[in-house]
Amino acid sequence: MRGGPDPCWHFHGDLCRIGAIPEVTGMDMSMKLIFEKSIAGRGCDLLPECDVPVAAVGNKFIRNSEIHLPEVSETELSRHYTELMKRTFGVNDGFYPLGSCTMKYNPKVNDEVAGLPGFAEIHPLQPVGTVQGCLEVMKLAEEYLCEITGMEAMDFQPAAGAHGEFTGLKLIAAYHKERKDTKRTKIIVPDSAHGTNPASAAMSGFSVVNVASTKEGYVDPEELRKVVGEDTAGFMLTNPNTVGMFDENILELTKIIHDAGGLNYYDGANLNAIMGLVRPGDMGFDVVHLNLHKTFSTPHGGGGPGSGPVGCKERLVRYLPTPRIILKDGRYEFAEKPLESIGRVKAFYGNFRVVVRALAYILTLGGEGLRNASENAVLNANYMMQKLQGIFDMPFSGHCMHEFVISLEQLKQEKGVSALDFAKTLLDYGMHPPTMYFPLIVHEALMVEPTETETKENLELAVEVYKAVLEQARKEPEMLHQSPAKTVIGRPDEVMAARNPVLRYQF
Amino acid sequence: MGTYVPNTREEQQEMLREIGVHDLQELFHAIPREVCLDGPLKLPSGLPELSVYRKMSGLAGRNKVFQSIFRGAGAYRHYIPSIVKQITSKEEFVTAYTPYQAEISQGILQSIFEYQTMICELTGMDVSNASVYDGATAAAEAVIMCKERKRTKALVSETVHPETIQTIQTYCSGTDMEVILVPAKEGHTDMEALQQLLDEETASVLLQQPNYYGILEDAEPAGILTHEKDAKFIMACNPISLGLLKAPSEYGADIAVGEGQPLGIPLSYGGPYLGFMASTEKLMRRLPGRIVGETKDTRGERAFVLTLQAREQHIRREKASSNICSNQALCAMTAAVYLDAMGARGLRQAAESSMSKAHYLAGELCKLPGFALVYPGEFFHEFVTTCRGNVDKVLRALEDRGILGGYPLSGKDAGHLLWCATEMNTKEEMDTLVSILEEVTRA
Numbered sequence: 001m002r003g004g005p006d007p008c009w010h011f012h013g014d015l016c017r018i019g020a021i022p023e024v025t026g027m028d029m030s031m032k033l034i035f036e037k038s039i040a041g042r043g044c045d046l047l048p049e050c051d052v053p054v055a056a057v058g059n060k061f062i063r064n065s066e067i068h069l070p071e072v073s074e075t076e077l078s079r080h081y082t083e084l085m086k087r088t089f090g091v092n093d094g095f096y097p098l099g100s101c102t103m104k105y106n107p108k109v110n111d112e113v114a115g116l117p118g119f120a121e122i123h124p125l126q127p128v129g130t131v132q133g134c135l136e137v138m139k140l141a142e143e144y145l146c147e148i149t150g151m152e153a154m155d156f157q158p159a160a161g162a163h164g165e166f167t168g169l170k171l172i173a174a175y176h177k178e179r180k181d182t183k184r185t186k187i188i189v190p191d192s193a194h195g196t197n198p199a200s201a202a203m204s205g206f207s208v209v210n211v212a213s214t215k216e217g218y219v220d221p222e223e224l225r226k227v228v229g230e231d232t233a234g235f236m237l238t239n240p241n242t243v244g245m246f247d248e249n250i251l252e253l254t255k256i257i258h259d260a261g262g263l264n265y266y267d268g269a270n271l272n273a274i275m276g277l278v279r280p281g282d283m284g285f286d287v288v289h290l291n292l293h294k295t296f297s298t299p300h301g302g303g304g305p306g307s308g309p310v311g312c313k314e315r316l317v318r319y320l321p322t323p324r325i326i327l328k329d330g331r332y333e334f335a336e337k338p339l340e341s342i343g344r345v346k347a348f349y350g351n352f353r354v355v356v357r358a359l360a361y362i363l364t365l366g367g368e369g370l371r372n373a374s375e376n377a378v379l380n381a382n383y384m385m386q387k388l389q390g391i392f393d394m395p396f397s398g399h400c401m402h403e404f405v406i407s408l409e410q411l412k413q414e415k416g417v418s419a420l421d422f423a424k425t426l427l428d429y430g431m432h433p434p435t436m437y438f439p440l441i442v443h444e445a446l447m448v449e450p451t452e453t454e455t456k457e458n459l460e461l462a463v464e465v466y467k468a469v470l471e472q473a474r475k476e477p478e479m480l481h482q483s484p485a486k487t488v489i490g491r492p493d494e495v496m497a498a499r500n501p502v503l504r505y506q507f
Numbered sequence: 508m509g510t511y512v513p514n515t516r517e518e519q520q521e522m523l524r525e526i527g528v529h530d531l532q533e534l535f536h537a538i539p540r541e542v543c544l545d546g547p548l549k550l551p552s553g554l555p556e557l558s559v560y561r562k563m564s565g566l567a568g569r570n571k572v573f574q575s576i577f578r579g580a581g582a583y584r585h586y587i588p589s590i591v592k593q594i595t596s597k598e599e600f601v602t603a604y605t606p607y608q609a610e611i612s613q614g615i616l617q618s619i620f621e622y623q624t625m626i627c628e629l630t631g632m633d634v635s636n637a638s639v640y641d642g643a644t645a646a647a648e649a650v651i652m653c654k655e656r657k658r659t660k661a662l663v664s665e666t667v668h669p670e671t672i673q674t675i676q677t678y679c680s681g682t683d684m685e686v687i688l689v690p691a692k693e694g695h696t697d698m699e700a701l702q703q704l705l706d707e708e709t710a711s712v713l714l715q716q717p718n719y720y721g722i723l724e725d726a727e728p729a730g731i732l733t734h735e736k737d738a739k740f741i742m743a744c745n746p747i748s749l750g751l752l753k754a755p756s757e758y759g760a761d762i763a764v765g766e767g768q769p770l771g772i773p774l775s776y777g778g779p780y781l782g783f784m785a786s787t788e789k790l791m792r793r794l795p796g797r798i799v800g801e802t803k804d805t806r807g808e809r810a811f812v813l814t815l816q817a818r819e820q821h822i823r824r825e826k827a828s829s830n831i832c833s834n835q836a837l838c839a840m841t842a843a844v845y846l847d848a849m850g851a852r853g854l855r856q857a858a859e860s861s862m863s864k865a866h867y868l869a870g871e872l873c874k875l876p877g878f879a880l881v882y883p884g885e886f887f888h889e890f891v892t893t894c895r896g897n898v899d900k901v902l903r904a905l906e907d908r909g910i911l912g913g914y915p916l917s918g919k920d921a922g923h924l925l926w927c928a929t930e931m932n933t934k935e936e937m938d939t940l941v942s943i944l945e946e947v948t949r950a
Contacts, residue, residue, distance in 0.1 A: 030808045031613070034621050034847055043850045046588050047857060051934040054859060055866035057885045061723050063753050067628050069851045074590055077847050081594040081618075088614030090602035098604060105511050106602050109556050118567025124582050124777030125914055126571070127906065133569030134776045147549050159640035159778065162820070162830045173681050199820035199830035203651075205681030208825040246537040275548075277535060282542045297511070301837030302615040303605040303637070303797065305779030321677075342680070344673040347581060347643035347766070348777025360563050364509035366553030375531045376512045376519070382534055383522040399526075399534050427610050438821075455513045456522060482805070487610035490805035497802035497814040501791065503634050504624040 031087070031488075034080050035505050038070040044077070068507045087488050088302070089432060095454060095462055099403045099435035099447025100194070100242065102272045102294035104377075107364065110297065110357035119356050124348040128333055134352065135325050135332035141309075141359045142325075148370065149268075149288050150281020151311030156350035157321040161269065163345060164289030164308030165200035165236075167321060170342040171287055171312055172234045172263045173204060174319040178340055184233035184262065190219050192242045192439040194269060206233055213441055217243035217396050221252050228260040238267035239283065240274070240401035242439040244381070244447070254284025263287065263316075271295045272451070273378055273402035276371025287312045296358035307354035321345050376452035377402040380459060384450055387463040391470065395442050403449035405442050406434075411470070412444045415477040419444040422469060424491060427484040429465045508553030570776075573911040575936050577868070579889050579927030580719070580914040581642070581668050582777065583769040585747065585857060586930060588848045591771040595841045605797075605833060609812045615836060616811035619799040622843040629749045629846075630763035631756025632785035637797035637834040642766025643671040645782030646713060646743050647678035648829055649762045652793045653711035653739040654684055660709045664689045664696040666718035667743060675713075684710075694720045694882025694891065702732050709738040711762075716744050716755070720882055720925065721865070721889025723752070730759035739790075746770050746783065746842075747861060747929075748887050750854030762786045771845030772838055781838035792818060795829030860930035861888040864937065868928045871941045877948060881923050889927045891916065895948040898922060904947040910940055 072080070089096075096103035114120070122134055142154040158164035169187065176184040187201035188209045198208045209227050214220045218241065228235075235257040240246045247253065254264045266285035272295045280288045292298045293306035300306065312320065322341045323334040365373060378401050385394065385404040392406045408419045423433030423446065435447040450459055473480050484490065514522070519531075528534060535543075554562070576584045595601075599614065606612030606619075619637045626635035639645045650661045661679060663672055665688045672688070679686050689704060689712075690697045696714055705712070712733040717723050726742065733740040742755040744765040755763035767781030768774075786794055792815065800814035820827040849857065865888040872878045877895025894901055898915045905912040913924030928937065 031617065033617070033624075035624065043852060044588065044590075044848050046849065046853055047586060047860065047930055050856075050860045050863050050930075052863050052867035052937075055863040057723060057752070057862070057887075060725075060727070061752050061885060063749070063751060063757065065631055065754055065757060067750070067851045067854070069625060069628060069849070069854065070847050071850050072847060074848070077590060077844070078594070080847075081597070081844065084614035084618055085597045085599045086614070087612075087617070088599040088603050089608070089611040090599040092598040092602050096604070101604060103604060107511060109560060111596075111601070113560060113563035113567070116564060116567040117572050118564075118570045120773040120775055121572050121584075122570050122776040123573070123576060123578055123584070123774045123911060125578060125580055126573070126911060127902070130571035130573075130906065131776065133566040136569065137566055144550055159644070159835075160831075160833045162832050163640060163644075166830060170677065170681070195819075195821035195824050195827070196830050196832055198825035199823070199827040202825040202827070203678075203682075203830050246535075248537050248539060251539060251542065274538075277544060278538050278542050279544065282544070299601045299837075300604050301835075302600055302603040302612075302618075302840070303836035304833040305640075305835045305838055306833060343677040344643070344670060345677055346674060346778075347641050347668070347670040347780070350777070351779040352776040354779060356563070360559055362550065363554055363559050363562060364556070365511075366508055367548035367550035369508045369510050369553040370548065370550070372508075372510060372512060375534075376514065378534050379519060379522055379526075379531060380514075382526050386526045399528075399536070401537075423608070424610070427608065432604075432611070433608060453511045453513065456518050484610050488613055489610055489808060489810040492609045492804045492810040492812045493802045494812055494814065497800040497812050498817070501798075501815060502801040503620075503791075503798060503814075504627045505620070 031083055033505055034070045034072065037072055037076055037080065040071055042071045042073050044074045094430055094432065095458055096432040097434050097448045097450045098432065099449040100269055100438065101435065102449060102451060104297055104451040105453035106297055106299040107361060110360040113360050114353045114356040119353055132332055137356055137359055138349065139325055139327065139332060141355050144362050145290060145309065146311060148275055149311050150279030151288060152314045153317045153320060154309050154311040155320045156307065156309045156355050157346050158289065158308040158310055159346055159351050160304060160306040161289060161291045161308040162196040162200060164310045165196055165267065166203055167310045167345050168265055168287040168289050169200055169204035169206065171316045171319045172265065174340060174342050175263060175316055176233055183231050186231045187233055188227055188235045190237065192217060192441045193236060194242065194267065197236045197267060217241060217245055218247050218249065219253055221249055221256060224253060224256050228256055228262065232257065232260050232262040234263040234265050236265040236267055238270045240270045243396050243405050244400040244403040245396055246401055250283045258284065269294065270402065273374055275374040276367060277374060281313065286316060292354055292358040297361045298354045298357040305351045305354055307351040373452045380450040380452055380454055384448060384459045384463060388466060391467060403447060406446045406448065407442050408444040408446065411473055415473055417473040417477045417480050419446050421480040421483065422446065422473065425469045425480050425483040426465065428486045431462060431465060509555055509559065573909060575910040577926050577928060577932065577940065578911050578914045580925055581670065581766060582774050583927065584774055584929060584931050585769050587771050587773065588845065590848055591841060591844045594844050595837060600837060600840060606813060609810065613811060616799050618840045618843055619836065620801065620811050622839045623799060625843055625846045626783050626785050629746055630744065630785045631754035632763050633788040634791045634794065635783065635785040636794050637799055638839040639782035639784055639796050639831060640835060641778065641780040641782045642743065642764065643674035645764035645784045646671045647675045648795045649741045649764050649784065650675050650711055650713060651678060652795060655710055658708055658710035658738065659683050659685055661686050662689050662701065662704055662709055662712045664714050665691040666694065666696050666720060667713060667715040668719045671743065694722050695884060696724055696729060698728060701729060705732055705736045705738065707736065709736055711739040711741050713741040713743065716742055717748060717887040717889065720891050721886040722882055723885045723887060726758040734759065745887065747858050751858035751862065752887065761790060767838065767842045770842035772841050779835060779838055781835045781842055796831045797834045857930050861928060864928035864932050865890060868926060868937050871937060875941065875945055875948065888929060889925060891923050891925050894922065894924050898924065901947055905943060908943055
């Protein structure tokens, strides 16, 4: 254990409960896998005897190989996951300022209504007359999200943000294809963009052109003019951008693309800063994807399920994935598939029960509440940034939007303490670190997004912790290389994991 | 108006003062005036929690919850043990982010590692990823990962779920991949046609087992034919069936995919579901999506991390094997808890029970005049029959009695019904179904 007073002692005990301290307990802290808890003959009794004669199929279809699944009692199973739960850090455990991820509080009523049998137990292929409630959920969510984004239509089939990007880019491809404008093969992406942007463009059959950002983190209109041309299919941008600043030149940028015959794609990752204040549709964007699991408060589930609906302007509506829902004589129905549609990107209609949660959230906040949420997201970020000003190096000046970037480049040069070391030390304070090493255009970046659901005193506590860690980094930098000390494991050897992949338990 | 903003007006004012601005508007000065919204969003006013609950319950109430379901076609109602729902509702699991910070995410990482192990066990494959969006996208990703410079043809059997086929077509359109459908013959993949279509440009062959019609495909020869041309053999499987029926590895599959929904995930009007994806070790570095690996920490203890990230978008950007950057972690955990609770015995029981009930139902249905099996061959828990009289009328009559009947097929199968039975359907329920059908289809 590190020397000196426990840095954690003056904070709430709860903040330190990521895990017990091995040195204190003196016990083996490693946790068994469920397979290692298995004893032949144990198990749960769940299904009744079959009440019809047992059927058989030909031997050539019968499985020969054994399946190793755990044999555990329900008690052991329950405790196993409670143990895993204690080794997991959720939004409910504490401050979670992951830049670009919008880890806001996930309201419980949303989960509750999503679990109603009238949503959870509905078969996706029931007759439309028996699913009017489901269809209305999607129509209402579409109507509201279109109003929020300034789009004409919204489709919920994409299951995640990256899936939404892929879908949105397919719309752009379909648009040019129908116009027989086949030379448009390139998508322009700023060098500060999320990695999914270029990956999605490539996956949709486009080649990628990077455009350099200015020192201030904006897209330089002159640079953009240099790369647009007859081969430009579209331009992907998030605004506020990935350094947390609103691009003032936005109308000029989108016009450059439109004048060149391309379309503008809005990555909705950062929509949480601008709801009710400004809309992508009014900034010149033709297609957007949203992340319901960011802006609209649906839980992340440890990596999914999310939902990445795609919205578009009128001229792209007929390319949207099918089926589309329409209201006809007071009854919701599926429309005939238009020939121009890009088709399906997933089975059925998307992550429906995630959409239910997002709708409940929008109904709770209403127009005014959504604006209030965005304003407070921006206020919280600025408050924290202000408190850290002059102490940490902030590469971008002026007021930020809902997130801001710190650079630890100088600390790295002077003391050898990296953004990773800093982040890992925060774990010992019971805080989730900010996003590390993103955006790529900032060295030793930490990107902080507090969200609107955090209290003033939590922000102040975080500021104090950041300062304490910085001070420690200056005084005893070597300690930070060894952090974290209080978590259930120390830093894992990632090189070993990749060089010698062990991806399953061997029986 | 409901809100989740904790800070009071007074606190907000204090914060503004500290920042050095007069009001909130000043923080948004970078937004050009001409694009700022000039009025409030045209949305209903916010509501307190009870009102939201009532409104959403009202919407849920406009859907019909069938007590008796004989429909599958890609979404299956199985028994979900109580412990599955309880465990996967734990707030830590529900609200955590992707486990980038391994030291505080061992719970999620270990659960994925256990999930990967169980998917390998079910499919008999060497390596599983941490899951993808659903069965259809898993199949599409599998097709994409088989592409090679000189192999750009993807053969997909016509007996694969139509929505899976459509998803594959969307994924491949605009790229240099060509999707070619292998025709069906009497509800099976036409093996002669497959043999003729296979050539040196074939990257992969995709078969579904049991196929869309519930029929068990003769997958072994298909695998042999595929490998003779050095193409990859992809199998889409129903995970419950694997408790009893041959694993994809036993048919020689290079990649196994499938819809994981039957493993403890509610019907949910189609999502969220779970796409599972596993391959041979040889294809490990071509698998898309997250993968969790075991390693050691600085103290020499076992630890789990996201690994093989050199394949992924945040490192490779436009050169990544896929743009996917999430998995369906909570759904993967659901499947893992389900498999833990069921064990191999329980899974086999669910499979055997589902198959037996489907065979009983088929036998009883076919005693009715005008009902007969459309396709020959052995089936698992789904089968296609003809229907006496107007299909819609028959289904509506069942609907009035709280029964969701077989799925009315379209296209060249129009007029036929695709039935499904699982352990959820009792003998009594099936007998009732048959007697109602007898009544409504009587001439």
